[in-house]
Amino acid sequence: MIDYIEIADVFDGAACSALCAEIRAALGRPAGLLGRADQKMAWPEIRKTVRADVSQATEERVSALLAQQKAALERHFGLLLGQVEKPQFLHYRQGDFFVPHQDGNTPLIHDESRFRKISVVIFLNRQSDNPSPKSYAGGSLVLHGPYSGPGLRVAMPALPGSLVAFRSETTHEVTPVTRNERFTIVSWYRGT
Numbered sequence: 001m002i003d004y005i006e007i008a009d010v011f012d013g014a015a016c017s018a019l020c021a022e023i024r025a026a027l028g029r030p031a032g033l034l035g036r037a038d039q040k041m042a043w044p045e046i047r048k049t050v051r052a053d054v055s056q057a058t059e060e061r062v063s064a065l066l067a068q069q070k071a072a073l074e075r076h077f078g079l080l081l082g083q084v085e086k087p088q089f090l091h092y093r094q095g096d097f098f099v100p101h102q103d104g105n106t107p108l109i110h111d112e113s114r115f116r117k118i119s120v121v122i123f124l125n126r127q128s129d130n131p132s133p134k135s136y137a138g139g140s141l142v143l144h145g146p147y148s149g150p151g152l153r154v155a156m157p158a159l160p161g162s163l164v165a166f167r168s169e170t171t172h173e174v175t176p177v178t179r180n181e182r183f184t185i186v187s188w189y190r191g192t
Contacts, residue, residue: 002143002154004166005076010065011161016124017134019058020183023089023124026052031090033101047098049174052089062087066120066187073118073165073189081117081189092139092182097174100144103188104168116168116188124183127158131180138178144171158182 011019028050033043066084074081104116126135143166145152156164166172168188 002145002152002166002170003077004143004154004156004164004170005073006156007069007072007163007165008159009161010069010122010163011124013160016160019054019089019185020124020134020181022054022058023052023091023183024181026054026089028052028091031088046101048096049098050091050093050096052091054089058089059087062089062122062185062187066189069120069163069165070189073120076165077118077167079117080192082192083190084120085116085188085190087185087187090182090184090186092136092174092177092184094177094179094181096139096182097176100171100173102169102171105191106169113168113188115190117191118165118189119168119170119172120163120165120187120189121156122163122185123158123160124185125158125181126160127182133180136177136180136182138176139182140175142173142175144173146170 031047031049031051033047070081103119104113121141128135129137131137141156143154
């Protein structure tokens, strides 16, 4: 079993389109492994995507939305959550990916990300086998089962405006985008 929750329509279609446009137009840099602003190195063989620098107003609006979701996530996961990290606005182009990894809450991680308890992804555009200019192919968020063997994989449906949250120790990946562009927002809730 993989513990996750999907919350539909945290953003409406107009908001998703506006966020996609802002991310596309924003300056960006290769996303590192922790996503820290001071991180110098990128590992394109592990993670290949662009982290966009959006406006302060957009960042604050998304942070407020994430704060509003905290109670629902605490109920679902049975955890008391602390602060939510600054969101990352990600632009995956054709060929971009992130190999299987964990975000935190595991003894295998010894840096600041070990305090992460819940990982969150907000999808801004639709995934499709036959993508239009506003959708993409490939680029699946795939959650891996913890103890059920290597065969347990759950691909999350990329519905614009939907939020998917899962425990940060869950192994997960973003498969390579095969057509067009994928836009998402990611963040993490820390423990108390």
